[in-house]
Every structure is written in structure tokens, then in C-alpha cells.
Amino acid sequence: MKKLINDPANVVAEALRGIAAAHPELRVDHAQRVVFRDDAPVRGKVGLVSGGGSGHEPMHAGFVGPGMLDAACAGEVFTSPVPDQVVAATRGVDGGAGVLHVVKNYTGDVMNFEMAAELMAAESGTEVVAVVTDDDVAVQDSLYTAGRRGVGVTILVEKIAGAAAEQGLPLTGVAEVARRVNGNGRSMGVALTSCTVPAAGRPTFDLPEDQMEIGIGIHGEPGRRRVPLAPAREIAEMLVEPVLADLDFTGGDGVIAFVNGMGGTPLLELYLMYAEVAAILEKAGIGIARNLVGSYMTSLEMAGCSVTLLKADDELLRLWDAPVRTPALRWGA
């Protein structure tokens, strides 16, 4: 393992010190490992809280700021935060209009956020609504399984629901917007390499030079199937095809197309992939209204990418374009 760390046990705490040092506009509670926007709680505004395991940077702390999240809880690497952290975050962002939890559909995240909401309900009058994202088409959904994973669409939910909250929508309205984004978004990912959890010290799985994993999540877990490495054009098809097969993206006001790097893939390759995705969508008669290209939801140093498509409408596009001022997303402000 070759990493820029001091001690595998202190990676998260030490990275939070760096976030605090780099971003004076954020406030970091080091004891609870929660990153707040400095002016939280914002009176009268719905508070947005998300969180999850560390190792996905810039998600979620990188999306804390005006127009997006009010607080983010950082768990251990690839391990969801504990209920105490979520409670501290929820309390800290409650400006009297209620709090929205944005939770990725992973067993641990869902259970810890649920327990936190139960604790909040027992102790205070804060109204909490959770929206669980589950956009990963690689996972077969059924009543008897854990369901689909929450991946790329989570960032689109945080941006768009964050804008809705900033514009003064009530909790029910912000939650409705968040659910609409999740319901209209689908994703699929590919890994070219594994990644190394600092505490584990070696790659989570072995992936030979000439193989790739299709249908991965964001925790270095293996995907649905292992196939021979292929040119980017074919990989783009393997990712976009199941997304298009799962939801009708034609009509409406076009899509927000999001090509996300997993941490170890250069922007050069992500743009190349974006060109392939755009070509496939053009052929399918689907217009791209907005796009996002870059490494926003990573899996440590894993090489690979994911493609997320969100079927947009006027309101969602307006909220997408609204000002945002966070370490990782910043425009119009």
C-alpha cells in the first residue's frame, strides 16, 4: 500500500483537519466528524443533511455550502456514520423549518440514519424527512433484496433539493423535489482497478490488466460481472444501454448527463467518455440539457467511471442552474 497517510486509523480525522484548514467558510465539528456550513442553522430554511462513509471525496463534505447541503457526516472509510453524528448534524442545521436527510440506499447508511431519526423523534420537535436514493440499474430490484444502491444521482439530489431549500420551499416541497430527482435518475458504473481501504492495506479485489468490473457501486465492492477490457466506445454502450432500458428518457426537456470519475481516472479519459455518451444519446434522440463531468463521487483511488442520466423538466433545470457555493460545486454565486 502506497498512500499519503500517517496512520491508517487516523485518516478520516486528519483529512477533516485539512478540510477545516482549507475552507474557513465551513465549520468542522471534529469530535462528531460533522462538516457544517458556517452560518448553520439558517433560520426559516429547511436544513439538508447527508453523510456516508469516507473515501468518496468530494462527496459529501465537498457539497456543504449555500445552495446545497447544510451539513455532512463523515463515517470511517466506506462505513456509514453512526446515529450520534447524524443527530448532531440534524440538531445543528435545524432552523425551524425541518430537516431533510439525503441517504444513499446502502444497508448501513439506511439503518444508521433511521436510528438517528428515531432518536430525534424521541427527544425533540424537529421534523425529519428522509429521502433514500436508489438509482443504480446494475442491481436487480425486488421486494426480497436490499434494493438498488444510491450512487451518482445522490449528488444531483443534493444540488437540486439544496436549491429548492435555499429558495424557501417547505420541507414537503424540498422532499418532493428530491424524490422526483431520484425517481427520474439512473446510473451504471465500471471499474478498471480495485481500491485499497487504508485499514485493510491491500486492494479489495484483484482485477487483472485485461479485465474490468461492470456494475460496480462506490465501495470497491466487485460488480455484477467481470468482462474483458474494451475500447471506451463499447464501455460507454455497456453503461448507457441498461440506463436507457430502465427508464424512457425521450420527451421532456432533455437530460442532465453526469459522467463521474471513480478517483483514479484522469479528466482526459472522463471527457473522452463524455463524448461517447453524448454520441449514444444523440443517436437515441435524447437531448442533453446540462452536463457534469469530473470526479465527484469517488471510491478512493479506483479507476473507472459511472454514468448518471436525469430526465429533467423546467423546474429541475431552473434549480440546477441556481447559485451554489461549495468546495466542489460552485456557480452563479
Add this chain to the structure above:
Amino acid sequence: MGRASAHPGAALGCLTVADTVDGAALTAWVQEFARLVHEQRDALTELDAAIGDADHGTNLDRGLAAAVSALDTEAPADPAAVLKAVATTLIRTVGGASGPLYGTFFLRASSALGEGDGAALAVAMRAGLEGVAARGKAEPGDKTMLDALGPACDALDEALTANRPLDEALRAAAEGAARGRDATVPMVARKGRASYLGERSAGHQDPGATSATMLMEAAATALAGRG
């Protein structure tokens, strides 16, 4: 920390069914569980790397070390308080799925624990099992820790009903857990992170069922010979 070795030969005195399960016994159980998980930490993480995300051993080890140290500091006297302190510490420190699941196991066991004998322990363990099933929305055969806890509780109940002494009953429970753990190998996971692999999860032993077997083995080791 292995408490069993501190009581050599004590099992010889254990001939009645009404064995006492007091706070010290439950503390010894948790210490032994922590010791086993610490010893097998890398093996648990390796099982998790195959079908999950390579953190089960590390997370559970961190949480149980915190639980043992909380018991050292607080030294709760009554048995239910021991289990509750363990629950709270696990929920506060572990995260992931195993924190809420093991936390819920100990929390429900704590609430259900009656007067301290073997039968009370069996009732508490059954309550813990049901808590895990409810929290994880899992069923037997989903390739989870339930697949070890279920057969363990069944074996424990059966042995106690047959009037066998607690240490024998707990050994039967540990064997039941181990059989259940081994049976997870061919299963296709339907819950937890392994479920994302679909058919590819078959052929791997479930890490949660493996640590749950350690929980029952720890009970057999630490609680044997008490009473």
C-alpha cells in the same frame, strides 16, 4: 482477556439447569467475543473483501474494544445493564450495518433479560435475534448473520428444554451457529452489500454469519461452568 482460562475446571461444578448468568458472566462473554474478533479481525475483513467492502473485521474490532473498555470503566452491576452498555457503545462507535445490527441484538437482549439463569439467557438471545431480523429486514436464507443466530437459538432452546445444563446447551448453540455459518457458503445473498453481487455471492462464507458464530462460541467459552 480470555476469562475461560481464569476458571480452570470450573465446568465440573456445573450440573444443574438453574445456572446463574450474572453481570460478571455477561461481561466475560463480551470480553471473549471481543478477543475472538480481534484475533480473527483480518480473516473477517478478508471474507468481507470477497463479497462486501473489506471493513467488517476492522469495524467490529473497534466497536468491541470500545465496549470492553466501557464495561471496565462503568462496571455495571446488573446483567441487563451490562448488555445495554455494550449495545449503546456498539451503536455509537461501529457504524456501517454491523453497528446497528449488533447494537440492536444486545439492546433487545438487555430488555428481555429476566432473572439470571440459562432460560433467561435463551429468551434474551431469542429477543436479540428477532431485533436483528427486524432492523435488517432479513429472513433466514438471505446469507446474513441471522443464518448463524437462528440455528444457535434453536439449538439452545432445544437443549434447555431437554434439561441439559447451560454449558452443554451453549456448546450446542455454538455448534448450531457454526453449521448455519457453513451453510451460508452456497447461498446467494439477498440482503446487505453482498446482495449487489447477485449469483457471484455464492461460494463465499458470509462475514456476518462468521462473526455471529464467534458471538455464540464466546458464550459457550465464557459462560460455561458458571452457576
